[in-house]
Amino acid sequence: MAAAPKPDRPDVSRFFVSEEKRAELRKIAREVNARAGIPFDPTITAEQELMRAQGVRPENNGASRELLRMRYGGDYEEE
């Protein structure tokens, strides 16, 4: 999405974080994780089997429901 615009295309670069800024923010994010005791491992990708092995029940939607509680408190009803 953030590629350099072609001459006949609108310049949408203003919507995106620049690569320079992004590199700075990546460094901060690594430091934040390190302070939280999360060892940096650039090879890990999302692995659903890991969650299932933890006994996480997909039908509970535990994470997204928690997020909705954070956003709306008790005001959110599933619709």
Place this chain on the structure above:
Amino acid sequence: MPQLPWDASALVKRFYTETGSDTVNALFTFTPALQMASTYISYAETASILRRRFNRGDITLVAFNAVRNALANEVLHSADVSLMSVDDTAVLAGIALSDAYNINSSDAAILAVFLRYARSLPPTDPACVLVASDQRLLRAAAAEGLTILNPELLAVADVAAFLASLA
């Protein structure tokens, strides 16, 4: 291929197994042809939710470390996900959206950015599709003319056809 801005309510399904996780995973397999985007706010929200699940004892420390690394690797460090700026004008523009749709201010600001971006594109471009499972946010986005995708409601077998229909 359409462009997919992600809200945290769908992004978290990539890192925590839920209804719709299979569909989210299928969408990720279409990168880099499928252009994806999110915001630092959504990244932070997702990181925070994963921390809460760990603090509640729902996942072990090993799993928590793994998913927080995976989140960073697949969103912050990946060239496949662009990150959009949520600036002061978006925060103010979001007030009209929170007035109209009863969404909170940070979600409204993010939606304002997504809408501004989508409206800046030529009409001949592939659709810009908000991926979320937050029903309020989805309703607001749809009412504003944005195409929406709730991974809880799209079967994994239908992902390719759905994307093709938007191209």
